[in-house]
Amino acid sequence: MQKILNIQLQILKYILRWDLIILPVAVGIGSMVALFLWLLNLAIHYRFAHPWLLYLLPLAGVSIHFLYKMYGSSAERGNNLIIDEIHEPGAGVPKRMAPLILLTTVITHLFGGSAGREGTAVQIGGSIANFFAGLFRMDLAQRQTLLTAGIAAGFGAVFGTPLTGTVFAMEVLTVGRIQYRAFFPCLIAAFLGDATVAAWHVHHTPYHIDVINTAATYYSYHFWFDPVLLLKVMISSVLFGFASILFEKATHSIKQYSLKLIKTAWLIPVLGGCLIILLTLIIGKPDYLSLGVDAEYPGAVTIVSSFHQGGAHFFSWLWKLVYTAITLGTGFKGGEVTPLFYIGSTLGNTLAVLMDAPVSLFAALGFIAVFSGATKTPIACTIMGMELFGPDHAVLFAVACFIAYLCSGSNGIYSAQRKPGGKLSYLQSFRSK
Amino acid sequence: MQKILNIQLQILKYILRWDLIILPVAVGIGSMVALFLWLLNLAIHYRFAHPWLLYLLPLAGVSIHFLYKMYGSSAERGNNLIIDEIHEPGAGVPKRMAPLILLTTVITHLFGGSAGREGTAVQIGGSIANFFAGLFRMDLAQRQTLLTAGIAAGFGAVFGTPLTGTVFAMEVLTVGRIQYRAFFPCLIAAFLGDATVAAWHVHHTPYHIDVINTAATYYSYHFWFDPVLLLKVMISSVLFGFASILFEKATHSIKQYSLKLIKTAWLIPVLGGCLIILLTLIIGKPDYLSLGVDAEYPGAVTIVSSFHQGGAHFFSWLWKLVYTAITLGTGFKGGEVTPLFYIGSTLGNTLAVLMDAPVSLFAALGFIAVFSGATKTPIACTIMGMELFGPDHAVLFAVACFIAYLCSGSNGIYSAQRKPGGKLSYLQSFRSK
Missing domain, CATH: 1.10.3080.10 (Clc chloride channel)
Structure with a gap:
């Protein structure tokens, strides 16, 4: 009984500690994702009003190319770099990954390139999480957990789907399997990331399925x-x-x-x-x-x-x-x-x-x-x-x-x-x- | 490309074959679960009308004891036997497990014992699945898959929750992990099991959460x-x-x-x-x-x-x-x-x-x-x-x-x-x- 209570206390300590760690990380990720979504929306609607911007797309591509060539280093590998860092921690995720991917994604959309958002959000999440892991002087295992939580926060925030973000972060690392190890930090991160985006008054698109009789x-x-x-x-x-x-x-x-x-x-x-x-x-x-x-x-x-x-x-x-x-x-x-x-x-x-x-x-x-x-x-x-x-x-x-x-x-x-x-x-x- | 198409064809064959295999198994499990739920309901309401039945509970216990002593053999291990059979196929699950657990569960409830239903449903599922595995002369790997699908069908049928039954069967085998291997047969089994219970006009209890403002x-x-x-x-x-x-x-x-x-x-x-x-x-x-x-x-x-x-x-x-x-x-x-x-x-x-x-x-x-x-x-x-x-x-x-x-x-x-x-x-x- 003593042993059980001891374990419970450790678990409680674990939960409280991760709550405190995740709070600034997720609010940081959520805020940057909110900024990204806001800029993205501006860029998209600016192009709607100025369709000729499409003709500058080749030029935009060249500028993205040289931005990564000058400042990019390993950041070019994007999501794969973050997944690799979680499996085998190495050099870490560069801090500059977050602003670089944000800027280049907005450029891509401003000139009409066909792309999405989740890669950007996941990279913002991984980059900011890695920055905080350094700040908190985390060991390898903790750094892995925080990076996974960063993916969850980014994904949950960008689509407004915290539960999906949580499970996605745990499921995407390995094909055909899902492990629960990082669940708790991921959930808190995804949830806070999503709440932060909502707090910045950035909204998501609602979808509806018509009522269907399946009998x-x-x-x-x-x-x-x-x-x-x-x-x-x-x-x-x-x-x-x-x-x-x-x-x-x-x-x-x-x-x-x-x-x-x-x-x-x-x-x-x-x-x-x-x-x-x-x-x-x-x-x-x-x-x-x-x-x-x-x-x-x-x-x-x-x-x-x-x-x-x-x-x-x-x-x-x-x-x-x-x-x-x-x-x-x-x-x-x-x-x-x-x-x-x-x-x-x-x-x-x-x-x-x-x-x-x-x-x-x-x-x-x-x-x-x-x-x-x-x-x-x-x-x-x-x-x-x-x-x-x-x-x-x-x-x-x-x-x-x-x-x-x-x-x-x-x-x-x-x-x-x-x-x-x-x-x-x-x-x-x-x-x- | 040829190779990919080849794999796709094999997958299609796999899906069709399992559909055909699961159909009789799940309908069998669903029908027996429906019978069980119907008898259970009769037993419970009969005791409501005749509360003195409680005083026969010790006698009921003795009869359950001797029923298992005479006919039970390994069936006494219940759910654990089925989980073990999936991890390390051995002697199989006895056919008699299904009628035995059905009868003794109804006896337990008729005389007021405090127990549930899912163990019974899972054992009905495992026992019937094992019977069909023998009928179809399945190899070990297929037998494992069919037993897992049997759990899914039993669980999905008894609570009217097919998706939960599917995931439960994949998740309950190992702590801290879920593997997708048997997903498809499980889903079909849980879904057909649940549909069979509904087809027998046996209904489940609805629950409602009041509308709550979480902001x-x-x-x-x-x-x-x-x-x-x-x-x-x-x-x-x-x-x-x-x-x-x-x-x-x-x-x-x-x-x-x-x-x-x-x-x-x-x-x-x-x-x-x-x-x-x-x-x-x-x-x-x-x-x-x-x-x-x-x-x-x-x-x-x-x-x-x-x-x-x-x-x-x-x-x-x-x-x-x-x-x-x-x-x-x-x-x-x-x-x-x-x-x-x-x-x-x-x-x-x-x-x-x-x-x-x-x-x-x-x-x-x-x-x-x-x-x-x-x-x-x-x-x-x-x-x-x-x-x-x-x-x-x-x-x-x-x-x-x-x-x-x-x-x-x-x-x-x-x-x-x-x-x-x-x-x-x-x-x-x-x-x-």
Whole structure:
């Protein structure tokens, strides 16, 4: 009994200590994420008002290139550097990573590059967490925990989904597994990070799924859950998984081939920028530029519009995929997640129309499932579904996220993720079983 | 590309094959769970109408004892046998486990023993899954997967929470970790099991949390989330964790000491039955007998009543803990989970009154958190919170479940759970950090 009480006291001390440690870290991360979201919004709407800025995109790419060349050092490796630091602490995460990624992401969006936000938020989180770890003179184990909490705070803050941020940080480090070690610091960090953004009066986009009757009657048999709907969800989820492979392969290939074919490094973003301009001239509308959440003009295809019938074109998802792969593959900065949301929700829209299924539900499923396949975080994505769209369709969220995860191949967008035989042995087990 | 398509095809084959395998297994489990829930309800209401049945409880205990002595063999080890079979496949799970546990659980409840349902459902699931594994001539790896899916189907069916059943089955096997290996078969099994129960028109009890304003203003500062409420939740969660230790220790000690002190084995349930009768005569009311979900008379303390102000007494949680520890510690049959829900929700009620907090919210937190501490499944319990009570308080659910898990010591109620350094190294890490 004495021993148990002793352990309890230590746990209480642990909880209180981490609360105090996380408080300044998370408020710092949340504030910087709020600043980022505010600037990003300004940049996006400034470009809406001045569409000619797109023609400066190649120039913007060159400036990003030289900013990283001059100040970047290891910061260029972004999210992968942070994941590596958590697995095998080394030189640490440079302080300058936070302002650099913030600035270059805003530049990318100001001139119309197609990118996201989560990479930026995660890097802000990791960089600030690493700074505080030095300040508090932490040992390696504590530094790992604080870096993980930094990811949670950044992710939770940027999307307004604290629980998803918590689970994402624990789940993204290793494929096929989730460990609870850092849960408590992560939760507090994500929660405080999100609260800090709210305190700065920066708001998130709300999404809604229409009310759907998931019960069904066939030949006078009543099903509590429509089996045909479930089948449609499963087929779509396989395709969501394929879309995340395609995204990963496209980004990776563009990066590799451009490095191989173009010897003058700063010409790569110039070419990337020119390609984006060319594509936009060919399509004749700017829908697939930048973030894709707010509409540049009434009727533009955005994530929000894809939740409604007719809110996306048949190949919107492919266009966004190409735009983003070019933008990120040629050295522009930003996250992958919001484009993944866009690709998923527009693909969901297309599939819903093809299969005569509820549009808003399938847009929501694509939103989380393509992301799940690309980052290998099916539990975080299921929880994100519940946090963003409510729990009514939790079972379908889980089905979509796990099938997409299974069908997304063995490489995600973060090459630093560890794969402890998990994913591989999983694939092998399909053969033996 | 060829290679990727090849893998995708194998995955599709895997999904289709498991769908076909799971279908009869889950419908079988769901039907037997439905029969169990129907009989249980009959037994409970029959005792309500004939309260004198309680005096036959010692006799019921003797009959359960001899039933297991004659037909039981290894089935007596219950849930632990199934967990062991999944980790190290051996002699298999006996077919007779399902009818035996069903019959003896109904006997326990008919005569007023305080026990639950999930153990019964999980054993029905494991036993039927093992039967089908033999029928399909499965190899060891497939048998493990099907047994895990059997747990998911049983759990999902008995509480009407398929997603919780899925995650519970993956999470309960090993402390401090969750692996995705069996996810797909588990999900399909839990989902079909639950649907089968619904198809038999057996319904589950709905619970509601009152609408609560979790924002707060202090000294003219507005908090998106009330920090005082969060603090109250954290303090309560530590106590929920303590309650689950107390439950585990009490049940374990009663089992051990009665085996040591009473040499004639069939006298143990007689003594247990007599103690329950004595306690009930002392308290003067039957509130802590049996399941504790339906009310025996208007104003009885039940799980449902504990969601309302005044719906539980100060020590209701302790009484239920003592009743259940005696019932299960002296050889009566049934699960632990519904009593854990009862202990948690009444303790939550008491703490809410003490700390001037929202009663229904704290009853819900106790409901899931004591269970989380006792079974070491914080993610499943967080998801159960969302499935049963809606997602509004998901963050608080996660906080409560993980803190209770952290504060619940290193032993859960299932001694067969593996502890791969996870929990232990966790506790050690509190010291070093």
